[in-house]
Amino acid sequence: DTEVTQTPKHLVMGMTNKKSLKCEQHMGHRAMYWYKQKAKKPPELMFVYSYEKLSINESVPSRFSPECPNSSLLNLHLHALQPEDSALYLCASSQRGPGELFFGEGSRLTVL
Amino acid sequence: DAKTTQPTSMDCAEGRAANLPCNHSTISGNEYVYWYRQIHSQGPQYIIHGLKNNETNEMASLIITEDRKSSTLILPHATLRDTAVYYCIVRPDLGAGNMLTFGGGTRLMVKP
Numbered sequence: 001d002t003e004v005t006q007t008p009k010h011l012v013m014g015m016t017n018k019k020s021l022k023c024e025q026h027m028g029h030r031a032m033y034w035y036k037q038k039a040k041k042p043p044e045l046m047f048v049y050s051y052e053k054l055s056i057n058e059s060v061p062s063r064f065s066p067e068c069p070n071s072s073l074l075n076l077h078l079h080a081l082q083p084e085d086s087a088l089y090l091c092a093s094s095q096r097g098p099g100e101l102f103f104g105e106g107s108r109l110t111v112l
Numbered sequence: 113d114a115k116t117t118q119p120t121s122m123d124c125a126e127g128r129a130a131n132l133p134c135n136h137s138t139i140s141g142n143e144y145v146y147w148y149r150q151i152h153s154q155g156p157q158y159i160i161h162g163l164k165n166n167e168t169n170e171m172a173s174l175i176i177t178e179d180r181k182s183s184t185l186i187l188p189h190a191t192l193r194d195t196a197v198y199y200c201i202v203r204p205d206l207g208a209g210n211m212l213t214f215g216g217g218t219r220l221m222v223k224p
Contacts, residue, residue: 033211042197042199042214042216045212088153090156100146100161101148103157104155105154106155
């Protein structure tokens with residue numbers, strides 16, 4: 001299994017809603033990542049988890065709250081988002097050390 | 113982090129080789145060069161990576177100059193399905209997993 005699975009594929013939410021994005025991998029990877037991608041722009045790193053511990057937070061607003069409950073799962077909890085947070089949210093995983101990142105297909109978020 | 117410079121866009125005829133250049137003149141000795149591509153509305157896909165030597169796999173070849181200040185990704189027989197944005201990324205030192213910082217990339221259009 002060389003897949004990173006993200007759910008839901010599409011999400012529409014209001015600014016007062018609370019929702020979560022989910023990411024799952026069963027490759028035994030111990031590093032997992034959240035990236036945000038606006039239209040026609042490159043992906044931007046948000047968070048890195050290494051061995052289930054948050055190792056990098058790229059100054060992301062607190063309305064985005066990551067969680068890594070175990071080595072296979074990564075969540076991104078969303079609360080009080082703004083319309084400008086509408087984007088494609090990409091999850092990735094990797095082994096530590098040189099090597100490739102495996103990306104999921106992304107969750108497309110629209111904030112109304 | 114070493115930064116990369118890529119042409120914004122390129123065209124290639126179907127069946128011909130696509131040569132995508134990347135400049136990374138500030139690369140340091142232990143930084144790898146990675147190539148990823150992103151087909152429209154999909155997650156980025158790993159293509160190849162290298163440190164000093166040229167590399168080849170089933171998808172592409174990576175040619176790195178001797179001074180390591182630039183590299184070229186070669187798709188030997190481009191098909192319409194290779195139309196995508198290609199990202200050249202220099203990977204920073206370990207310390208936080210395999211985090212990748214994406215630049216602007218090259219939009220490759222393969223034409224019949």
